[in-house]
Amino acid sequence: MKIAIVGGGISGLALGYLLKEGAPNADVVIYEELSRPGGKIWTERHGGYLLEGGVNGFLSNRPKTLELAAALNLPPLRSSDKARKRYVYSNGTLNLIPEGVLDFIKSDLLSIGGRLRIALETVVPRTNKTDETLSEFAIRRLGRQAYETLIDPMASGIYAGDSTRLSLKSCFPKIYNLEAKYGSLIRGMLKMKWAARKTGKTVSAGPGGALTSFQDGMGALIGALAEKLGSAIVKNRGVVSIEKTAAGTHSIHFKDAPSEEADVVALACPAHAAASIVKDLDKKLSRALSEIPYPYVTVVSMAFRAEAVKSNFDGFGFLIPYKEHRKILGTLCDSSTFPGRAPEGYMLFRTMLGGARAADVAALDDGKIIDTVFSELSDIIKVIRTPEMIKIFRHERAIPQYNKGHAALLDTINQLLTAHSGLYLHGNSYTGISVNDCVEQSYSLKSAIIGKHCL
Template identity: 30%
Template sequence: MITHGHIPEHDAIIVGGGIAGLTAAAHLRQMGHDVALVEARQDVGGTMRTHVQEGFVMDLGPQTLLDSQPDVSRFLDSIGAAAHRVEPGAASRKRFIVKDGAPLALPRGPGDFLSSPVFSWRGKLRLLAEVFVRSTSPVGESVAAFVRRRFGEEFLTWAADPFVSGVHAGDPEALLVANAFPTMVAAERKHRSLLRAGQSRHGLYGFEGGMQMLPRSLARHLVSSAGPGRAQLMTGTRVLRASWHGPESGHFDVVVQSSGSSRTRSLSAPVVVRTDGFRHDTSVNYAPVAVVVLGFRREDVLHPLDGFGMLVPFAEERQILGTLFSSTLFPDRAPGGHVLLTTFVAGARRPELADLCDSALVDLVMKDLTDLLHITGPAVTAHVHVWQHGIPQYDRAHADMLRSLRDRERSEPGLFFTGNACHGISAPHTMSHALRTARRAHDAILACRTTRP
């Protein structure tokens, strides 16, 4: 029974208008179903959020997407969003690692690797010896233990650790390799060596005008697409609890819960559907991430910014996790004669930094950037956003949570979970999971129709 708010009868209710919920809703619409999507904030997108300020286009969540999921590419084509994709500029290919107080380019080929100052000769030999490591990953192995076992301590410190900080905002000693990087464990099993398995190379892309263009165009597609079924988009509406098909509820056949990774305040019109326990994220640990976006006059940054950005290993004992050279990646992110830098702070190993006030965060970032990129003038614009529940950590608690989600889905037919707390923290992995979840929900709706009296 709906006690607040009004959602007319639909085949499916989707909770959460982040990229997972929107993808699941749009795919269910493509399969001809009536859907209602309920989003707590006034705008869709969740962490895929773009802020425009003084001519700078600032992405506060995802900056680029990896073209690694063929089902996602097909889906983007089918909704017309692929036409708005933009590829990063050629100047952004280099990646920097900060070592001994300076950004050093990571090697991009065998020749570079031999001459690279990032690793010592000893470290390079240990890395190449990976092909002789015969052991395979035991159950419960951490990312750090996996990398140490296969590639040695030096590679862990100067390559894997900053990568894990940059992508997961996480601690490699706490994340489980089987959950955080399942493809590496599979490659080890299959090829007995990651070097022998080779690297699959996928392109990166963004969207013109910022990443939030994608969820916004998905929302438009959802409510305007032709064909059977209809869609209702309710923003500014928070679902507190929901029930699904059962003796007490004739309103929905399925509920797709995608809201696990965000909690939002300042909500209006709460929707309460029944009194079942609902949130699935109580046992997931989230790393907070503070995003500090700064614009500069080009001549005030002496570093050429000729790359994707720089990652900062924990061993460097700096405050920042890394900085993306946003306007090198996508020139439309800064007005002419200016550059835009996006810096990430806090994460699982320094969560207390996310509690600093905005001006303290800007000061802390300015201090590190001035040193590392030789900044000589003040920022002309600044914006700070803190995601207190930024990135779910795929640690032991997460593995337990996944088991309990599977149990709940089995014991409560019609209830489905998706979102980046499930199987892959990146937006493309999240979308791919949402597409699979929508297909399972579609089967459940058809099953309801055949059994309904």
């Protein structure tokens, strides 16, 4: 049986590796459009710097990525304790983000009125709406100030998204479920903490866990998978379309190579690419897939001598609420998050621009991007000298946006997919955008394919 996987990002590579391990008799092939596998995982060495052009890590609180790394003999690298310090830029300064619900209330990041409004969350009634935007939810439960200062930047930090459009249920299901189950986030958290005390576990409304990577960056995970997969990865092989043959297999057509046949096809490419690939096979499915938006995000790595940074900012990074109207989404300090990311005495920063609310900024030419980042860093973290190193990474279609209506759209997609036996959708476009989500889905899809096709 031949299984074709379209897309060699972490989703496609992890699925390919797991299928080869779990079904050694299957002929697994991964078609990747670019000359390098990895997709949004893109690590480069530049002088003494280790640069992450996309993904910079995964959280350790979910086991599957760690399990995959262990199977590949890749020791994980936990972020330093300093990386627990996270900031939000508000009213012209960097403020530490409080950890946990009670810290939220105590923090003077919000006015007394704003903090009291959070306390009132316990008496806000449950909604009967099945899908709400993040802003609708946060304003209703926590008040406008907490929404603008704390919740909105979370949406740009994780999704580069617009919190007035992102769906709470699809983006932050844990928080959605807290309200659905307990009627209040604070009451729910307290009950869960109380229950967790008995087991010694920790509980948080956020994702939890420690940010984790590898000594040689996230690219090491891609390198290890690519080594195991060897010639099963076919690079520079963009899939243009698929069609069903009379025999019930799939004919796969490429940009610059003769067509090939496969019994099973897993589209592990972004939804917009999947939409284009299935457009002759199923127009309705193609239309539904093309409705998932992907904004432009540009990532800029910039390094400075430590003495050129005059503020004492040294945590994981800072996020900027939309209400501040700055030109960047936020900046991470890679050199204080993981060891070995910059030469001794230098600080390495990674700034994100663009996203759902400012895609035009991400599309600026290199000169303007550099001027923008430098001027924002000069203002916010008081950088006083020109950078020692600059590298720009562009993601024209970066992160899928799970906007309000995403869950209903997924129902339509799944319904349409039932007409296409042997065709699977995979990757971060559907039920979770993180590396952990992609790896977990790879494990479950591997089992589904092996079970369904009796491998």
